Amino acid sequence: ILNVEQSPQSLHVQEGDSTNFTCSFPSSNFYALHWYRWETAKSPEALFVMTLNGDEKKKGRISATLNTKEGYSYLYIKGSQPEDSATYLCAPGYSTLTFGKGTMLLVSP
Amino acid sequence: GAVVSQHPSWVICKSGTSVKIECRSLDFQATTMFWYRQFPKQSLMLMATSNEGSKATYEQGVEKDKFLINHASLTLSTLTVTSAHPEDSSFYICSAREYRAGNNEQFFGPGTRLTVL
Numbered sequence: 675i676l677n678v679e680q681s682p683q684s685l686h687v688q689e690g691d692s693t694n695f696t697c698s699f700p701s702s703n704f705y706a707l708h709w710y711r712w713e714t715a716k717s718p719e720a721l722f723v724m725t726l727n728g729d730e731k732k733k734g735r736i737s738a739t740l741n742t743k744e745g746y747s748y749l750y751i752k753g754s755q756p757e758d759s760a761t762y763l764c765a766p767g768y769s770t771l772t773f774g775k776g777t778m779l780l781v782s783p
Numbered sequence: 784g785a786v787v788s789q790h791p792s793w794v795i796c797k798s799g800t801s802v803k804i805e806c807r808s809l810d811f812q813a814t815t816m817f818w819y820r821q822f823p824k825q826s827l828m829l830m831a832t833s834n835e836g837s838k839a840t841y842e843q844g845v846e847k848d849k850f851l852i853n854h855a856s857l858t859l860s861t862l863t864v865t866s867a868h869p870e871d872s873s874f875y876i877c878s879a880r881e882y883r884a885g886n887n888e889q890f891f892g893p894g895t896r897l898t899v900l
Contacts, residue, residue: 678826706887717787718876718891763827768887770817773827 676700680764680774687754688782694750695777697764701745705768709738709749712776713760721749721762754781786810787879789892796867797900803863804895806877812857813879817889818850821874833860867899 679698687693699707706725712718722731727742735752751758761778765771786809796802806816815834819827831847833839833854841847849871851863860879864871876894880887 708888710891715893717893720888720890723888765827770829770832771889772829773819775824775826 676766676772678764678766678772678774680762680777682777683775684778684780686780686782689755691754691781692750692752693754693779694748695762695779697747697749697774699745699747699764699766699772699774701743704742704745704766706766707740707747708765708767708771709747710763710765711760712763718763749777751779754779756781756783785881785890787813787877787890787892789877789895791895792893793896793898795898795900798868799866801863801865802867802897803861804875804877804897806860806862806879806892808858808879808881808890811879811881811890813860814857814882815880816854816860817878817880818852818860818862819876819878821876821894827876830862864897867897869899872897872899 681696708723709721710718711721722738724740729740731738738749740747759781761776763776765773788807790805818830820830821827829842830845831839831841831852833852835854835857839852854860878889878891880889
């Protein structure tokens with residue numbers, strides 16, 4: 675079983691703040707890393723699938739970077755908004771995914 | 784596109800009864816579906832992988848006779864928790880993957896909260 679760590683466990687920021695969280699995973703036998711955004715009572719929504727070392731992907735105010743050699747990925751949110759409040763999950767894997775516990779983000783107006 | 788539904792969204796049952804949860808891909812054909820379980824404050828744990836028309840592959844520690852999975856069509860998979868007991872109370876969530884070369888993206892349903900009394 676892969677050891678996938680996400681930090682922090684939870685985060686509370688004010689609207690307009692920028693924030694970032696970390697996903698750590700084993701660097702050996704790496705195939706891909708998935709980021710999901712999971713709002714309460716909804717389905718987890720795929721944000722990014724990253725495969726190459728040094729990859730940087732962006733979707734609106736959210737971006738992510740990947741370091742496969744050292745086994746980590748950062749997710750950044752610029753100018754957080756209340757609608758960004760959700761749990762952010764990362765999962766390395768190809769055919770099957772191993773999920774971290776997630777980072778719960780709360781953005782206050 | 785890529786919508787996955789799950790039914791029911793929550794269920795309460797008595798100990799010893801069986802509960803069936805449905806997972807449907809609404810706008811694509813899911814050759815592979817996955818079933819996960821999440822206990823409070825824990826991560827999503829993969830229970831089993833099912834490919835349409837074949838037997839499911841269960842993860843270590845998951846009893847196949849306890850958690851029956853059927854994936855008889857390209858848009859529907861079901862998970863039946865047989866003779867449910869309170870320790871089976873959990874959040875069950877499915878995901879579906881469309882067959883495309885090099886594709887490993889999974890689309891999730893909204894989950895089912897099972898409470899066994």
